[in-house]
Amino acid sequence: MTATxxxxxxxLLHLRAKDLLNKAHPEYQRLIAGKDWDEEGWLNILVRHPYLxxxxxxxFRNQAILCKTPTDILKLY
Known part of the structure; x- marks a missing residue:
């Protein structure tokens, strides 16, 4: 996916890029934690490291949700 x-x-999610990331992941700790990122930098992290x-x-249509539990997907209806 692209940064755009x-x-x-x-x-759509009403979130910031850093809100999507798993801060406990070792790669997050090694590559991202403790550094100062601007908005473009955070978008590039999502592009390069979507596994985080x-x-x-x-x-669905013009709605999006971060599914923390399986039933969260029902919020799209």
């Missing part, structure tokens, strides 16, 4: 696509998804996202994202 991630930006659009983040707007903590939960699946469901998108």
């Amino acid at each position: 696509q991630w930006d659009q998804i983040l707007k 996202i903590k939960s699946p994202i469901a998108i």
Whole structure:
């Protein structure tokens, strides 16, 4: 996915890029933690390291949700 696509998804979710990331993941700790990132930097992290996202994202029509539990997907209806 591109940075533009991630930006659009983040707007649908009403979240920031860093809110999507699993901060306990060793790669997050090694590559990202403790550094100062601007908005473009956070978007590039999502592009290059999508495996760091903590939960699946469901998108339906013009809505999106971060599915922390399996039943969260029902919120799209």
